[in-house]
Amino acid sequence: MTGALWRIFLRDCALLVPGGRGGGSLLPLLFFLAVAMLYPFAVGPDAPLLARTGGGVVWVAALLAAILPLDRLIAPDLERGFFDQWALRGIAEEAVMAVRIVAHWLSFGPLLMLAALPAAALLGIDGSTLRTVELGLLAGTPGLAAIGVLIAALTASLRSGAALAGLLLIPLAVPILIFGAGSLSTGGESGLALTAAISLVLLAITPFAAGGAIRAARD
Amino acid sequence: MHGFANPTRFLKLARWLTPLLLGSGLVVAAIALAWGLFAVPPDRLMGDTVRILFIHVPAAWLGMGGWTAIAIASLVELVWRHPLATVAARAAAVPGAGFTAICLLTGSIWARPTWGTWWVWDGRLTSFLVLLFLYFAYIALAGAVERDGASSRIPAIFGLVGAVNVPIINRSVVWWNSLHQPPSITIGKSAIDPAFLWPLLAATIGFSLLFGGIVLARMRMLLADIQAEARLRRKAMEA
Amino acid sequence: MNTGIKPKHQRLVLVVIALVALVGAGLLAAWALRSQASYFFVPSEMQAAPPPTGQAVRLGGMVEEGSLKTMQDGVTIAFIVGDGKARIPVRYAGIVPDLFVEGSGVVAEGRLEPDGTFVADTLLAKHDENYIPRELKDMTEAQARAAVAETQ
Numbered sequence A: 001m002t003g004a005l006w007r008i009f010l011r012d013c014a015l016l017v018p019g020g021r022g023g024g025s026l027l028p029l030l031f032f033l034a035v036a037m038l039y040p041f042a043v044g045p046d047a048p049l050l051a052r053t054g055g056g057v058v059w060v061a062a063l064l065a066a067i068l069p070l071d072r073l074i075a076p077d078l079e080r081g082f083f084d085q086w087a088l089r090g091i092a093e094e095a096v097m098a099v100r101i102v103a104h105w106l107s108f109g110p111l112l113m114l115a116a117l118p119a120a121a122l123l124g125i126d127g128s129t130l131r132t133v134e135l136g137l138l139a140g141t142p143g144l145a146a147i148g149v150l151i152a153a154l155t156a157s158l159r160s161g162a163a164l165a166g167l168l169l170i171p172l173a174v175p176i177l178i179f180g181a182g183s184l185s186t187g188g189e190s191g192l193a194l195t196a197a198i199s200l201v202l203l204a205i206t207p208f209a210a211g212g213a214i215r216a217a218r219d
Numbered sequence B: 001m002h003g004f005a006n007p008t009r010f011l012k013l014a015r016w017l018t019p020l021l022l023g024s025g026l027v028v029a030a031i032a033l034a035w036g037l038f039a040v041p042p043d044r045l046m047g048d049t050v051r052i053l054f055i056h057v058p059a060a061w062l063g064m065g066g067w068t069a070i071a072i073a074s075l076v077e078l079v080w081r082h083p084l085a086t087v088a089a090r091a092a093a094v095p096g097a098g099f100t101a102i103c104l105l106t107g108s109i110w111a112r113p114t115w116g117t118w119w120v121w122d123g124r125l126t127s128f129l130v131l132l133f134l135y136f137a138y139i140a141l142a143g144a145v146e147r148d149g150a151s152s153r154i155p156a157i158f159g160l161v162g163a164v165n166v167p168i169i170n171r172s173v174v175w176w177n178s179l180h181q182p183p184s185i186t187i188g189k190s191a192i193d194p195a196f197l198w199p200l201l202a203a204t205i206g207f208s209l210l211f212g213g214i215v216l217a218r219m220r221m222l223l224a225d226i227q228a229e230a231r232l233r234r235k236a237m238e239a
Numbered sequence C: 001m002n003t004g005i006k007p008k009h010q011r012l013v014l015v016v017i018a019l020v021a022l023v024g025a026g027l028l029a030a031w032a033l034r035s036q037a038s039y040f041f042v043p044s045e046m047q048a049a050p051p052p053t054g055q056a057v058r059l060g061g062m063v064e065e066g067s068l069k070t071m072q073d074g075v076t077i078a079f080i081v082g083d084g085k086a087r088i089p090v091r092y093a094g095i096v097p098d099l100f101v102e103g104s105g106v107v108a109e110g111r112l113e114p115d116g117t118f119v120a121d122t123l124l125a126k127h128d129e130n131y132i133p134r135e136l137k138d139m140t141e142a143q144a145r146a147a148v149a150e151t152q
Helices: A002-016 A027-043 A047-067 A075-079 A082-088 A093-123 A127-155 A161-187 A189-218 B007-039 B048-080 B083-114 B123-148 B153-162 B165-175 B194-238 C007-034 C043-048 C134-138 C141-150
Strands: C057-063 C076-082 C087-093 C105-112 C118-126
Touching: A002 A093, A027 A047, A027 A093, A047 A093, A047 A127, A047 A161, A075 A082, A075 A189, A082 A093, A082 A189, A093 A127, A093 A189, A093 C007, A127 A161, A127 A189, A127 B123, A127 B153, A161 A189, A161 B123, A161 B153, A189 B153, A189 C007, B007 B048, B007 B083, B007 B194, B048 B083, B048 B123, B048 B153, B048 B165, B048 B194, B083 B123, B083 B153, B083 B194, B123 B153, B123 B165, C043 C057, C043 C087, C057 C087, C057 C118, C087 C105
Parallel strands: C087 C118
Antiparallel strands: C057 C076, C057 C105, C076 C087, C105 C118
16 A cells, blocks of 8 residues: 555656656746746835835745646546546545645745745845745645645536636635734744644645545546 | 435425515514614713624624534535535525625724724634635535536535634634624623623524525525426436 | 555544644644734733834733823824733824723734834724623723623
8 A cells, every 4th residue: 555655656746846757847936936026026126115025925926836736736637537546446535635735745845945045035035034934834835735735626527627726725725824924024933833733734634625525526 | 314315395394484484584683673773772882883783793693604504514415415415505605605794894884983994904804704705615616516517525525624714713802812802792691781682682583584594595496406407407318 | 456455544544644633733723822923912912022113013902091191282192001910101193993992992003112102003992892881881890890790
C-alpha cells in the first residue's frame, strides 16, 4: 500500500511540481512576482506606504497563485478514469487526496516562500516584517493547498467548475487571509498560531471531504 | 428506509402545512413587529434605534439556523442517502441567505447611529459576512450540480465543511475583544429587559414560522421540477 | 495488484492523523486566543506592551465617569479610558456617536503619542449586552441590573 501510494505521490509531483517530468507550471510563481512588481506601479513609489501594505499584497498574491492550477489538479485524472483504477486496486480516495495535497503544496508553497524574497525587495518590506511574512506563508500555504484540492475535487465533475472555483474560494480562504495578513499588523505570534491552526483544521478535513467528493463524482 | 424515500407522503403533509406556516408566520411576525415598533419603550441609551433589534436578532438566529439545517440535511443525505434531504438542504439555502443578508443590512443600519460606523472588520461581523458568502457558494454549487446532473453528495460535502463557521460566529464575541457586544441571551439568562424580550421572542417565532413555510414551499417547487423532468425523460424513452 | 492494507484501514490511519491535527489546531488556537488576536487592546495591555509610536492601533475600554472634557476650541474632546487596572488619556476631534457617554464602552482608532496620550482618528461606541427601557434609567445601574435579574 505504501509502495503504491508512494508511486502515486511521485507521479503527482512529476505532474505538478515545476521541473518535473510532466512539466508542472511556473505560472503561479510568475503571477506572484508580477503582482509584486505591478503593485508599486499601481499605488506609486511611496516607500512607507509600500512597506506598510506590501505584506498584505504578498498574501493576496499567494492566495491567487495557489488557485491558478486548480483545473489541472483533479479533473483530468477523473476524466481518464485513474480514480476508478486506484479504487479497484484498493487504494482509498482519502489517501490519494492526502498525497495530492502534499504534492500540490510542494508545487507552489516552497517556491512562493522563495519568491517572497525578491517580492519583499520590490515592495521595500523590512527584515522583521519579511520574517513574519515567511513564517505566515509557511503556516498558511498548506491550508491554501488543502483548499485548492478541496475545491478542485468538488468541482471536478462539473462543466462550469472553473467559474465556481472563485466563488467557493472566498468563504474558505478568508479566515487564513485574515489571520495570515493580520499577523503582520496586530496579531503577531498569535496571528501566526491561528493561521497554523486553521491550516491544520483544513488539512484534517480535506482528505475526507475531497475523497467523498471524488467517490460521489465517480458514480 | 425506502418507504420514507417516496415523497408522496411528504407532499401530502406539505400541501396543508405550507400555507399554515406561511400564514401564521406572517400574522405573528406582523404583530411582533408592530409591538416592537409602537408599543415598546425606548432603550435607556439607544432610544428608538433599539427597535431594529426585533428584526436584526431573529434574522441573525435564522441565518445561523439555516446553515445548521443545511448541515443536518447534508449529513442525512451522506449517511442515509435520503432523497428528501438534498431537496431540504437546497430549499433552506435561499431563505437562509436572505435572513443572513437582512441581519447584515439591519446591523449596518443600526451600527451607524449607535457605534458610529457602518461596518467594522471585527470577529462577529466578518464571520457573518463569511456565512453569507458560504450561502452564495452553496447555492451556486447546488445549482451547477443540478444542471450538470452530478451527484447531490457534492453540495452536501460543502454544506458540512461550511458548518465549521457556525460555532465560530457564535463564539466570536467571546473569543475576541469585539465591537459587537457579548450575547445578551445565554442559556437560562437574559440581559434584555422583559419589555424588549417578549416582542423579541414573538418576532423570532414569527420569522421561524415564515422560514419553515418558505422551506416547505421551495421543497414542493423543487420536487415538482424533479417530477416534471422525470416525466419528460420517460416520454423521451418511450418515443 | 494487492496493496496489502484494505481501504477501510487506510481511512482509519487517516482518521487518526486527522484527529491529531485537530487536537493540535485546538491547542494552537487556545494558546493564540489567550494571547489575544483582538479587534482592540484594553488599557492594561497597551500599558504593558506599548505599540510603536505612530502605528495605527485600537484602544477599547470604559469612558471614566467625570473625565470627559471639551477643549477650548470646542471641537476637541478629552477623556480617560480605563479597564479597572490601567487608565489612558484620549484626545479626539470630531463627531461622536450617540452612544458615547461617560461610563459606556468605547473603541478608539488612532495612535499612542510618546507622552502616553492616545490620539484618536475615529471613535466607535461599544454597547453592552443590556437592553433596558428608558423608564428604568432613573434607577442606578446596580438597581437596573437587579431589576433585570429579578425578572429573569
